[in-house]
Amino acid sequence: MTIPEEMDALVLTGPGTFEVRKEPVPHPGPGEVLCRIRAIAICGSDPEIIRGDIAGYWPPHYPFIAGHEWSGEVVALGEGVTNFREGDRVAGEAHKGCGYCSRCLEGRYNLCRNYMKPETGHRHYGFTNNGAYAQYNAYSVKAITHLPDNLSFREGALIDTAGIVAHAMELTGITPGGTVAVIGPGPIGLIALRLARALGAARTIIVGRKPRLAAAESTADHLVDFESSDPVDTIRTITGDFGVDEAFECSGALGTFNQAVRIVKRGGRIGLLGVPPKDVVEELPFAYIVANEIAVFGSKANPHVAAGVLRLCASKQLPIRDLITHAFPLESFGDALDTFVRRREGALKVVIEPHGPEL
Ligand SMILES: [Zn+2]
Ligand SMILES: [Zn+2]
Missing domain, CATH: 3.90.180.10 (Medium-chain alcohol dehydrogenases, catalytic domain)
Structure with a gap:
């Protein structure tokens, strides 16, 4: 060449x-x-x-x-x-x-x-x-x-973007047959819905704002518009007050970390993928997190997941x-x-x- x-x-x-x-x-x-x-x-x-x-x-x-x-x-x-x-x-x-x-x-x-x-x-x-x-x-x-x-x-x-999601899900795990909530319907959130499904989640919920929620329509079982309803109440109702098994924060917006804490089940796991601007700082319910054994995983980048993600895409499990x-x-x-x-x-x-x- x-x-x-x-x-x-x-x-x-x-x-x-x-x-x-x-x-x-x-x-x-x-x-x-x-x-x-x-x-x-x-x-x-x-x-x-x-x-x-x-x-x-x-x-x-x-x-x-x-x-x-x-x-x-x-x-x-x-x-x-x-x-x-x-x-x-x-x-x-x-x-x-x-x-x-x-x-x-x-x-x-x-x-x-x-x-x-x-x-x-x-x-x-x-x-x-x-x-x-x-x-x-x-x-x-x-x-x-x-x-x-x-x-x-x-x-x-x-593949780099999809790898961000794969790494977060490796850290948190996905409960086979469980329910996953994703906050933020951007490209990472949309991939999170799909990969959660590919990894065995039976039900998926997306939280976002109207125009972007439409892109998640074919993948998510429940679309939660945070402008017209309180996402914590809505997801608690959807899950019969059980909460979701895993929640993935993919927006980096103010208030969503607390939402994730309140929507996971007792013993639930949270993956933080969204990169918040420096001025986004949240006060967290310390005692609630301890008493409910909520696990929080910060997730950065996508170490050694590319080959697996490429196989998932090539096999059409992750479109x-x-x-x-x-x-x-x-x-x-x-x-x-x-x-x-x-x-x-x-x-x-x-x-x-x-x-x-x-x-
Ligand atoms: Zn990137
Ligand atoms: Zn080094």
Whole structure:
């Protein structure tokens, strides 16, 4: 495969400013491969990074290339790569730990102690290291997984998002035949409904606001509109005052942590996936949580779940294709971002294709 020296890339040039311009194509180092990026989904964290709300951290510097929910094909191998070949279709993952700190050795590389220290080998692609809003990028083989033939590149770009849900459900567990409530009907919440079902939940409940609840209609057994009814009372009524077995907070909005505490059964489990803004702080019923043995799991990223999620998608147990509502070329990034942020035309997942659509 011929690899050009220059590529188109979406470059963040300062807080809130970006342009599509020519950049050199990166070279893969030892243990890395160069990937041709075929699809990147805009993540809920991207607008914050692009605005520069936490500049100095994400991104650590300007110019910077963001983007972390991607799929593509391997076009060149760095030194020592044996498990990938040129032409392999792959899906990406944002985190790559240093590989040798105590947390990485435990397998919890999403909690790597060398976060933001690239000299240790740590990478958080699209956050602390250049990412996928470009035609090419170099990735560690630890951060890519083979994409099954029956999944499109667009679907491959959603594996990072689906993995967020899979990791949270690994932490909390799902009760076979139980009831799961999901707060927040965005893409993560919609995937949570579907994955809970695939993992054995018999009944699902979604809490949200009218326009977005419609997207959950085909998956959830009960739609709870928090603007027209109190979600805690409604879910207590639906479950005969038993409560749900597991609740997943996927919005990061104020008040939802307390809702989750009040809707789970005694001994119930809560997974927190939504990332709240810094000013969202809740007072929690300490004694109630103790007396009812409620377990709370904070959940960050998606360590080593990609292969399993890809198998669930490939076997159609976890359909995700319909969540991709829009696709744009890289040069229309501004339009794509606006579509995503304003949820124009019912936008859920908006995908960028730097080499055009897959044929
Ligand atoms: Zn993401
Ligand atoms: Zn580490």
